[in-house]
Amino acid sequence: MVSSAPVSTDTPSPPEHGDFIRDIVAADLREGRCQSVVTRFPPEPNGYLHIGHAQAICLSFGIAEEFGGRYNLRFDDTNPMKEEQEYIDAIEADIRWLGFDWGKRLYHASDYFEQLYEWAVDLIKADKAYVDDLSADEIRDYRGTLTEPGRPSPWRDRSVDENLDLFARMRAGEFPDGACVLRARIDMAAGNVNMRDPVLYRILHASHPRTGDAWCIYPTYDFAHGQSDAIEGITHSICTLEFKDHRELYDWLIENLPVPSIPHQYEFARLNLTHTVLSKRRLLRVVNEGHVRGWDDPRMPTLSGLRRRGFPPEGIRAFVTVAGVARTGKTVEVEMMEHAVRDVLNRTAQRRFAVLDPLKVVITDYPEGQSEEVDVPNNPEDPSAGSRTVPFGRELWIERDDFMEDPPRKFFRLAPGREVRLRSAYFITCDEVVKDAAGRVVELRCSYDPATRGGDAPDGRRPKATLHWVSAAHGVPAEVRLYEYLFRSPHPGAGEADFLDDLNPDSEKVLRGCVVEPSLAGLPVGETVQFERLGYFCPDPDSAPGALVFNRTLTLRDTWAKLQAQGRHDTA
Numbered sequence: 015m016v017s018s019a020p021v022s023t024d025t026p027s028p029p030e031h032g033d034f035i036r037d038i039v040a041a042d043l044r045e046g047r048c049q050s051v052v053t054r055f056p057p058e059p060n061g062y063l064h065i066g067h068a069q070a071i072c073l074s075f076g077i078a079e080e081f082g083g084r085y086n087l088r089f090d091d092t093n094p095m096k097e098e099q100e101y102i103d104a105i106e107a108d109i110r111w112l113g114f115d116w117g118k119r120l121y122h123a124s125d126y127f128e129q130l131y132e133w134a135v136d137l138i139k140a141d142k143a144y145v146d147d148l149s150a151d152e153i154r155d156y157r158g159t160l161t162e163p164g165r166p167s168p169w170r171d172r173s174v175d176e177n178l179d180l181f182a183r184m185r186a187g188e189f190p191d192g193a194c195v196l197r198a199r200i201d202m203a204a205g206n207v208n209m210r211d212p213v214l215y216r217i218l219h220a221s222h223p224r225t226g227d228a229w230c231i232y233p234t235y236d237f238a239h240g241q242s243d244a245i246e247g248i249t250h251s252i253c254t255l256e257f258k259d260h261r262e263l264y265d266w267l268i269e270n271l272p273v274p275s276i277p278h279q280y281e282f283a284r285l286n287l288t289h290t291v292l293s294k295r296r297l298l299r300v301v302n303e304g305h306v307r308g309w310d311d312p313r314m315p316t317l318s319g320l321r322r323r324g325f326p327p328e329g330i331r332a333f334v335t336v337a338g339v340a341r342t343g344k345t346v347e348v349e350m351m352e353h354a355v356r357d358v359l360n361r362t363a364q365r366r367f368a369v370l371d372p373l374k375v376v377i378t379d380y381p382e383g384q385s386e387e388v389d390v391p392n393n394p395e396d397p398s399a400g401s402r403t404v405p406f407g408r409e410l411w412i413e414r415d416d417f418m419e420d421p422p423r424k425f426f427r428l429a430p431g432r433e434v435r436l437r438s439a440y441f442i443t444c445d446e447v448v449k450d451a452a453g454r455v456v457e458l459r460c461s462y463d464p465a466t467r468g469g470d471a472p473d474g475r476r477p478k479a480t481l482h483w484v485s486a487a488h489g490v491p492a493e494v495r496l497y498e499y500l501f502r503s504p505h506p507g508a509g510e511a512d513f514l515d516d517l518n519p520d521s522e523k524v525l526r527g528c529v530v531e532p533s534l535a536g537l538p539v540g541e542t543v544q545f546e547r548l549g550y551f552c553p554d555p556d557s558a559p560g561a562l563v564f565n566r567t568l569t570l571r572d573t574w575a576k577l578q579a580q581g582r583h584d585t586a
């Protein structure tokens with residue numbers, strides 16, 4: 015586990031002591047305000063899930079798991095204009111991948127359209143809702159401001175019968191989009207503008223992914239959400255801070271409708287990450303304007319992007335746990351996420367050999383046409399991971415920057431006349447440097463010590479450097495994609511400029527002509543390994559036999575640890 019405290023502008027409770035929401039749930043159970051916890055995650059299927067959603071999922075579903083309760087997945091599909099089946103499928107796949115199973119408890123706000131309609135009729139009958147013919151702009155204008163009360167709509171005092179008739183005709187499709195809306199009749203002078211006769215239903219002649227053309231009026235989020243919670247018996251409806259001002263309305267609707275249970279809403283601060291945008295609207299622009307390969311591009315903060323990048327779900331869960339749950343807004347350094355993921359990978363990822371920028375080594379005293387298999391441990395951090403054999407031969411590839419013809423004082427790797435260890439194989443000494451007509455080094459002619467097989471010398475001599483290598487006769491060519499932050503700026507779009515101006519032009523670097531050890535040809539998509547000395551890598555879904563493609567998940571450099579050592583961030 016990562017032991018670091020989160021970066022935050024307020025003081026989040028350390029996870030081992032729970033957080034303020036877990037404290038509320040624990041108290042509600044202890045004091046009998048609820049018998050068992052029921053939570054939900056309510057995505058709107060208008061985009062892919064991102065790391066912020068992962069935090070919301072881990073919070074709501076995690077609490078239900080920890081307190082022995084239940085959790086529901088509910089699609090908040092009240093806006094047919096922006097919602098698509100592609101998103102629905104991706105959201106389900108991503109939540110399963112994160113490690114949660116909602117079993118049969120999959121719901122949709124659209125499951126409740128009929129019930130919600132009946133409750134709207136109940137409100138009209140109780141004289142607590144009316145059909146308003148004002149346009150959207152006029153409604154905004156009549157609503158007033160934070161300092162001025164709103165004005166009543168001229169249609170506010172329609173009779174119950176007239177409202178019932180108009181609302182039925184709205185449903186029957188007699189009016190065009192925008193002709194009228196249904197509003198709650200609460201208080202046009204309320205201090206909370208959300209209480210100034212909020213809109214409950216609007217007309218939208220649009221086909222819905224699930225209900226097709228059955229409806230041409232759709233409930234607003236405010237009218238659908240709390241009532242859906244009540245229908246499902248949700249006890250703790252956990253959402254982000256932008257809903258705080260809606261809580262009064264949430265409670266008013268629950269109080270004024272014959273709902274089967276009384277849910278309560280709790281708010282926490284959204285997760286924000288440096289060098290990252292998490293608004294779906296912005297992510298959609300990044301995708302639609304072609305700045306990335308798609309929603310699942312390895313540079314995207316989406317769960318499908320992080321998966322393609324090679325992040326294990328345990329790493330994401332560990333990260334959102336240490337990031338913590340806060341009451342007020344916070345931005346976490348992206349390095350902290352990388353640290354949590356690296357921590358998991360260091361323990362779990364098998365080691366492999368790959369050479370990204372190959373330089374030929376010929377071992378002149380190794381018999382021509384001969385090869386052998388050397389035994390290499392799969393993970394020095396985990397002896398139970400065992401070992402594998404890797405073919406070794408007379409011609410090898412090493413990393414070009416592991417050699418210097420004229421090395422400075424602190425360069426300990428290969429140089430003319432110098433001996434180094436080839437990991438798990440032999441010691442070699444560079445005898446001769448071959449260059450092409452342009453003076454570029456194209457080959458190193460070396461000799462080896464057969465007595466050092468396995469990587470140790472019987473006389474105990476120890477070279478200062480150990481290099482990774484790939485046999486030229488057995489190595490498999492590969493493309494490797496190196497990823498950096500998608501945005502150069504820690505806070506993209508924070509100033510006047512468009513956030514897209516902060517795009518990092520070097521966020522993807524494609525290396526062709528890399529060589530990897532033969533076992534990597536069979537590595538399945540979804541498995542992340544450490545290319546020794548280089549970083550963590552995983553096969554990309556674009557990878558195919560004969561045309562391998564790997565993504566760099568992370569380098570080995572732990573910049574978060576460095577930031578902490580420098581005290582460059584505030585810890586709670």
Ligand code: ATP
Binds near residue numbers: 056057058285295
């Ligand atoms: P938008 O990008 O328009 O703000 P959204 O991310 O809120 O949309 P939803 O599908 O409504 O999209 O989100 C589902 C749930 O995830 C909501 O309850 C929301 O509070 C939560 N959520 C969204 N973004 C974050 C975030 N950055 N951190 C934590 N929770 C989040």
Ligand code: MG
Binds near residue numbers: 058
């Ligand atoms: Mg939202």
